[in-house]
Amino acid sequence: MTHRSLLLAFLSLILTDAAAAQAPQPQGQPDWPCRQVRVPELSVAGVWAGPPLDDAMKHWRDDQGLSDLVARLSQRRTPMTEAEGLITQFAQSAGDQRKQRLTTLFAGVYDRMNDERRAVVNGLDRFGRRLKGMAEMAREETQTLRGLQDQKPPDPDAIKKASDALQWRLRLFEEQRRMVGYVCESPALIEQRFGALARAIQQAME
Template sequence: MKRSIFASLALALCCAGAAHAQPQAAGQSDWPCRQVKVQSVAVAGVWTGPSIDGATSWRDDAALGDLVARISARRTPIETAQKLVGDFATAAGDKRKERLTALFAGVYDTLEAERHAVLAGLDRYGAKQKQLADRLREETQTLRAEQDKASQDKASQDAQKLKDASEALQWDLRVFDERRHALSYVCETPALIEQRLGALARVIEAAID
């Protein structure tokens, strides 16, 4: 039983160490993902349309702001977003280029803000995971000390301390492992947001032409 706990702990901490072993810049040591952390998506990397510098009118336009929110939401299929953008372009008439550029500016600002929030959340997640890993190491030392005490002098064995140390270690190991497995999906989220931004950029560019 105890051997199984220690084996699981060793595997979990090994995986945690591998996740944090990627080369990182100063201030990024809490990043928990195997994927390289890219702080921001460059506009030029997804958009070849008109410059969006100064295109902030979408913030003061209720209809434009509503469309930005609708097509930026990942629950909205790209096909639906394409139709919404097409209808918007038709309604814009001779202001099509200006309005669609503002639309993309809104989409970019919205998805970049969402992506930054996800990155910050992942950093917090990683920091908590590191703290839990440190606690697991301390609890392991406590459990082994209690086991050594019991093996050296059975008469002085404190069964309750041994039981409490074992239960604390098993519980925190379970929490640590569940959080580690959850990362496999969460770490993909920044890339998914970037992919949606690129897809929407292509849809909007196509509507400008």
């Protein structure tokens, strides 16, 4: 097989694999690169059975200590065992206002982590657009290379330059494509931690 054939076969393979790695997307979500369904918002209904959050959502930032705790709990680098201990300490310090304070704490955790998930989903959209753009540029550069190779007489220097550029593009595309599975796990990891924190906060109410 010629160098040209190998290059074009590789291009076809990685672009086909990239397309196959993506599930069919709902209308209006053409850039989503993940197999997982695109869900930008965290759902409260499935994890929270406590008091309504309307008032708490408006005021949780007013308490600097509570806001700092929300930030610490929401960070994935804070181990869940440590987070659970912090929630227990917070509940014990709340006294007769335990239920109200824990509701406000949960509202803060939800608000902050929902913003985080939304930002991650929007970032994945941008990642998907970047992949599609890179694939399109690779196709265009392939057509350029084919045109140069079909010229009579051929220009070896121009062919080499176009071939080198295309190979660099394909390597870059492949590196980015390999990241899809990893980055697409981020929304689920946020959701899992949010659910665990919700359970810990509700248990502290009992």
